[in-house]
Amino acid sequence: MPNRKTYDVIVVGARCAGSATAMLLARRGHSVLLLDRDTFPSDMEASTHLIWQGGVARLARWGLLDRLKATNCPAMRNVSLDLGGLVLRGQPPPDGTAAEAYAPRRRALDEVLLEAAQEAGVEFHPSSAVRGLVTTSGRASGVSWVDATGSVFEAGAQQVVGADGPNSIVARAVSAAVQDEHPHLQGIIWSYFGNLPVDGLEFFARPGRMVLAWSTNDGQTLVGSCVRYDDYAELAKDPDAGMRAELLSLTPTLGERVQASQRASRWRTRATQGLRRQASGPGWALVGDAGVTMDPITAAGITNAFRDADLLSDAIHDGLTGSRPLDDVVARFGAERDAVSVPLFEFAREMAKLDPPPQPMIDLFSALPGQQDAIDAYFGVFAQTVPVTRFFAPDNVARIITGANKRASG
Numbered sequence: 088m089p090n091r092k093t094y095d096v097i098v099v100g101a102r103c104a105g106s107a108t109a110m111l112l113a114r115r116g117h118s119v120l121l122l123d124r125d126t127f128p129s130d131m132e133a134s135t136h137l138i139w140q141g142g143v144a145r146l147a148r149w150g151l152l153d154r155l156k157a158t159n160c161p162a163m164r165n166v167s168l169d170l171g172g173l174v175l176r177g178q179p180p181p182d183g184t185a186a187e188a189y190a191p192r193r194r195a196l197d198e199v200l201l202e203a204a205q206e207a208g209v210e211f212h213p214s215s216a217v218r219g220l221v222t223t224s225g226r227a228s229g230v231s232w233v234d235a236t237g238s239v240f241e242a243g244a245q246q247v248v249g250a251d252g253p254n255s256i257v258a259r260a261v262s263a264a265v266q267d268e269h270p271h272l273q274g275i276i277w278s279y280f281g282n283l284p285v286d287g288l289e290f291f292a293r294p295g296r297m298v299l300a301w302s303t304n305d306g307q308t309l310v311g312s313c314v315r316y317d318d319y320a321e322l323a324k325d326p327d328a329g330m331r332a333e334l335l336s337l338t339p340t341l342g343e344r345v346q347a348s349q350r351a352s353r354w355r356t357r358a359t360q361g362l363r364r365q366a367s368g369p370g371w372a373l374v375g376d377a378g379v380t381m382d383p384i385t386a387a388g389i390t391n392a393f394r395d396a397d398l399l400s401d402a403i404h405d406g407l408t409g410s411r412p413l414d415d416v417v418a419r420f421g422a423e424r425d426a427v428s429v430p431l432f433e434f435a436r437e438m439a440k441l442d443p444p445p446q447p448m449i450d451l452f453s454a455l456p457g458q459q460d461a462i463d464a465y466f467g468v469f470a471q472t473v474p475v476t477r478f479f480a481p482d483n484v485a486r487i488i489t490g491a492n493k494r495a496s497g
């Protein structure tokens with residue numbers, strides 16, 4: 088291939104995982120090529136947009152939170168979880184100064200990240216669909232892609248990063264091992280409404296459903312429902328009628344607000360699943376959904392993508408500037424990712440079943456009222472400011488139950 092350019096790093100996929108990774112590497116002086124088959128700015132349809140405090144903290148550290156706020160995206164601090172008969176209200180513990188969550192439309196978020204990457208010196212090519220990897224002695228050493236005119240290109244790099252989502256071509260090209268996966272457990276149905284007031288993030292747990300509502304850009308409110316997979320196809324056939332009826336019967340306080348407001352777009356539907364892949368191998372690594380696609384019921388994917396971008400860019404930087412072989416240094420990323428993401432993956436899988444809570448969980452929920460720190464900490468599991476393993480550790484659960492018993496007896 089004539090004029091084959093080489094870079095320190097090539098990143099495939101330019102949304103929340105890819106642009107962030109490329110930006111962080113370029114800010115440390117590395118040459119980075121970023122490719123995406125999409126054009127930008129563009130929306131990503133399958134998203135309910137929520138970035139919890141753990142993700143917002145990274146945007147703040149990267150100097151991008153003010154830009155996100157400037158997209159006219161409101162901050163949200165309050166969280167309520169209506170369990171039917173019991174309503175928990177609280178605020179997740181902050182991550183540093185990041186006390187609030189945001190739910191920017193992906194067009195806005197992905198553009199903020201991509202602009203920051205380009206400002207840092209990343210070379211970005213839109214409309215560039217990667218077709219395969221170039222390998223040298225069994226090690227990934229570049230990619231080939233085709234542009235909108237059908238012309239084929241190739242470039243080389245010391246490190247190839249797949250940030251290309253659940254169907255990652257990078258992962259498929261290197262046959263990344265699948266470490267865990269689960270089939271569809273639920274599907275999400277959602278739309279956007281004008282003039283629909285919400286108090287922060289509102290969740291309603293109902294049998295086979297998790298209904299949700301929060302604010303996004305331009306004065307719109309996203310209303311949706313995670314629907315047990317057995318019921319999903321039927322409800323998705325005529326979502327407007329089905330969702331309005333369900334919201335009125337299952338969550339009347341929200342259903343009535345929906346009836347009184349203006350739907351601003353069509354209903355979207357998406358069945359969801361989970362997949363966890365090996366994080367890296369010779370010359371390649373996977374970030375964001377390419378590596379770990381979590382069922383989105385906990386709205387963790389964007390926050391996870393930002394965490395991966397930080398961890399992987401640190402590892403690649405150390406590998407490119409240090410004396411140890413790059414692949415050895417990058418291999419630490421998988422262990423760091425999995426220490427956090429495996430418990431979250433399992434937590435999301437359990438929630439996505441939308442089964443009635445088991446007795447220990449009923450006991451825990453029943454013990455929470457009156458213990459505000461514990462309610463806030465439970466919401467902190469979703470915000471990724473309280474580790475899931477710490478909250479559900481037997482001694483913490485016992486402390487919460489004992490606290491409730493003491494209140495009852497005293």
Ligand SMILES: Cc1cc2nc3c(=O)[nH]c(=O)nc-3n(C[C@H](O)[C@H](O)[C@H](O)COP(=O)(O)OP(=O)(O)OC[C@H]3O[C@@H](n4cnc5c(N)ncnc54)[C@H](O)[C@@H]3O)c2cc1C
Pocket residue numbers: 099100101102103104105122123124125131133134135136137138215216217218250251252253255256275357359374375376377383386387388389390392
């Ligand atoms: C219905 C639904 C709702 C969700 N809601 C939330 C939520 O509220 N909060 C949250 O945190 N997460 C949510 N998620 C998850 C979240 O969308 C993902 O975790 C996140 O988008 C992952 O980002 P990413 O950058 O890894 O991949 P993606 O956002 O999937 O981006 C991948 C990019 O790679 C590009 N690409 C793919 N293949 C190629 C190729 N061959 N060549 C070049 N480019 C390529 C694509 O064009 C795309 O731009 C939701 C997911 C679903 C399905």
